[in-house]
Amino acid sequence: MKSFFCVLSLLTLALLLSPIVMPLLISFSTFESISFPPQGFTLRWFANVFNYESFMNGFLASSSIALVSSFSAIALSLPSSYVLYRHKALKMKGLMESLFTLPMLMPEIVLSYMLLLFVCRALGVVSLLSLIVGHMLVVMPFGMRVIYASLSNLGVDIEDASVSLGRDRLGAFLEVVLPNIKHGFVGGFLTCFMVSFNAVSISLFLSYGEAVPLPIAMLNYLQIRYDPTIAALSAMLVVFTVGLSAVVEKTVGFVSGVR
Amino acid sequence: MKHLQLSDIWVYYTKGQQVLRSLDLEVNRGELVALLGPSGCGKTTTLRVIAGFVTPQRGKIMIGGRDVTKVSAHKRNIGIVFQSYALFPHMTVWLNLTYGLRIRGVPKDEMKKRGDKIIEMLGLGGLEDRYPSELSGGQQQRVALARALVIQPDILLMDEPLSNVDPKLRERVRTEIKKVQRELEILTIYVTHDQEDALGIADRVAVMNRGIIEQMSEPSKIYEQPETCFVADFMGFENIFPIQSIGSGDESIVLVKDVKLRVGTMDHDGKYVALHPARLTIAREPAPGSERLSGRITDASFKGDRVKYFLETGLGELSVLTSNKDFSVGENVYVCYRPEDILVLTG
Numbered sequence: 001m002k003s004f005f006c007v008l009s010l011l012t013l014a015l016l017l018s019p020i021v022m023p024l025l026i027s028f029s030t031f032e033s034i035s036f037p038p039q040g041f042t043l044r045w046f047a048n049v050f051n052y053e054s055f056m057n058g059f060l061a062s063s064s065i066a067l068v069s070s071f072s073a074i075a076l077s078l079p080s081s082y083v084l085y086r087h088k089a090l091k092m093k094g095l096m097e098s099l100f101t102l103p104m105l106m107p108e109i110v111l112s113y114m115l116l117l118f119v120c121r122a123l124g125v126v127s128l129l130s131l132i133v134g135h136m137l138v139v140m141p142f143g144m145r146v147i148y149a150s151l152s153n154l155g156v157d158i159e160d161a162s163v164s165l166g167r168d169r170l171g172a173f174l175e176v177v178l179p180n181i182k183h184g185f186v187g188g189f190l191t192c193f194m195v196s197f198n199a200v201s202i203s204l205f206l207s208y209g210e211a212v213p214l215p216i217a218m219l220n221y222l223q224i225r226y227d228p229t230i231a232a233l234s235a236m237l238v239v240f241t242v243g244l245s246a247v248v249e250k251t252v253g254f255v256s257g258v259r
Numbered sequence: 260m261k262h263l264q265l266s267d268i269w270v271y272y273t274k275g276q277q278v279l280r281s282l283d284l285e286v287n288r289g290e291l292v293a294l295l296g297p298s299g300c301g302k303t304t305t306l307r308v309i310a311g312f313v314t315p316q317r318g319k320i321m322i323g324g325r326d327v328t329k330v331s332a333h334k335r336n337i338g339i340v341f342q343s344y345a346l347f348p349h350m351t352v353w354l355n356l357t358y359g360l361r362i363r364g365v366p367k368d369e370m371k372k373r374g375d376k377i378i379e380m381l382g383l384g385g386l387e388d389r390y391p392s393e394l395s396g397g398q399q400q401r402v403a404l405a406r407a408l409v410i411q412p413d414i415l416l417m418d419e420p421l422s423n424v425d426p427k428l429r430e431r432v433r434t435e436i437k438k439v440q441r442e443l444e445i446l447t448i449y450v451t452h453d454q455e456d457a458l459g460i461a462d463r464v465a466v467m468n469r470g471i472i473e474q475m476s477e478p479s480k481i482y483e484q485p486e487t488c489f490v491a492d493f494m495g496f497e498n499i500f501p502i503q504s505i506g507s508g509d510e511s512i513v514l515v516k517d518v519k520l521r522v523g524t525m526d527h528d529g530k531y532v533a534l535h536p537a538r539l540t541i542a543r544e545p546a547p548g549s550e551r552l553s554g555r556i557t558d559a560s561f562k563g564d565r566v567k568y569f570l571e572t573g574l575g576e577l578s579v580l581t582s583n584k585d586f587s588v589g590e591n592v593y594v595c596y597r598p599e600d601i602l603v604l605t606g
Binding site: 155157158160161162163164165166167168169172176179180 | 310312332334335336339343344348349406
């Protein structure tokens with residue numbers, strides 16, 4: 001029985017990892033279209049990625065959108081998290097906590113559609129700003145969650161301790177609270193960044209001519225050509241994402257701290 | 260080393276939910292007062308009012324003759340030892356200790372002098388460069404105490420300081436705190452829910468219940484002569500019964516559930532009688548002339564050197580704590596008492 005489960009868990013693992021490993025293998029294949037098993041060895045498809053302008057622009061667009069939206073999301077998360085953290089007796093605190101993180105559980109497609117409606121109404125047209133605002137709204141619950149968790153772990157006493165020793169509230173916050181949640185900031189920021197980078201639906205709904213995020217550029221490419229360039233790019237994205245996750249794991253613990 | 264006075268303090272969060280109801284508290288210089296009560300009685304809120312973290316809706320707080328009601332927390336010069344110790348995790352022991360001194364702009368050499376003195380006093384030598392996470396719970400607590408004391412506060416507040424201490428070490432830590440407090444003669448408010456803790460350390464104990472102080476006096480008086488049912492119950496008077504009427508001829512007789520009890524001193528406003536289980540004894544044959552009730556043992560619970568018996572008597576269920584272990588469940592016995600051990604409570 002024990003060995004049966006061992007085999008089963010190995011198979012499950014293989015199933016789980018194959019979509020991640022496959023593009024890695026295919027990306028080195030000399031064969032002109034996406035096929036398995038791969039044949040030969042070439043770095044041509046990687047070169048292709050760097051030579052294809054839409055990908056480079058897409059990467060740039062995705063990174064800048066992720067950067068700006070994550071930064072603003074974190075900046076907005078801090079005050080809200082702080083209020084929830086300080087005010088134990090806040091009315092309906094549990095409800096507030098849930099509401100702040102609820103968008104995380106919404107199907108992204110629904111959120112994207114609502115944002116398209118809302119953002120277009122509010123900002124007139126689809127623009128880079130609307131794309132950034134949309135991404136910010138998608139990633140904010142993640143940032144909020146991480147920052148609130150690190151504040152809660154810290155507890156309110158150390159801020160009060162600082163005040164009792166003579167610092168005013170703001171000074172206490174800057175001197176003893178902030179330095180102790182800096183891991184939360186880094187972790188929250190990176191989490192937001194990854195979520196934004198990978199948010200396909202929101203980009204799909206809100207992207208426009210000039211700013212096409214990477215996932216959309218990839219979809220567009222696939223509609224024209226079916227060669228291992230996409231596999232090469234996917235392989236690079238896997239490495240990029242795993243690298244970021246490793247950093248998050250090191251700082252706050254992605255698995256335990258975020259979900 | 261100043262004198263503290265709270266008068267008519269009211270704290271309520273929302274309508275109907277009153278945390279402190281016209282609380283009055285006066286503490287003398289150098290005195291250690293324990294605020295004792297169950298959770299939610301308002302003891303921690305009282306502490307936070309003194310610290311300046313909670314602003315009362317009404318009332319006045321005086322420290323050393325100065326009205327500090329409107330003074331913000333960081334200007335009150337009050338040392339606090341938190342239940343969680345609240346050491347700054349990113350600072351070493353030395354930086355934690357001298358934090359308040361740096362804020363006050365104390366010159367370097369004096370800072371060193373005061374820091375070293377408190378380190379010696381609390382036996383923290385050699386730990387200066389450690390981080391809080393590298394200390395044991397006991398060491399963390401002493402650092403927290405040292406950090407609060409080194410600023411030479413007017414008042415020291417301690418919030419359940421022993422709740423995270425190993426039960427076996429509690430008594431020792433308590434003695435240590437008391438020693439330091441005596442040495443510095445600092446007015447201290449000590450919040451706890453543990454009666455042994457409060458009675459063991461305080462000069463005076465204030466028993467709190469639902470936002471007011473029910474009784475405040477020396478530990479021995481609180482323990483031996485509680486004035487209200489709540490305090491009596493908290494001090495382990497498990498047998499409390501309402502008085503039915505006072506004997507018409509003999510004033511030392513009260514009637515409880517048609518049972519006559521002889522009491523030592525009668526208060527005409529008395530509403531309840533309280534009997535401490537440890538001051539009752541059980542006998543098969545009562546000594547002639549002694550006061551007694553008859554009853555049947557319904558249950559027994561072993562307490563090490565003593566046994567607690569539960570008896571069915573004319574008064575209702577009665578508990579007796581005695582070192583005499585040779586009674587068994589189901590036996591018909593007599594419960595003996597001395598009239599002066601029966602307390603008459605007014606509320």
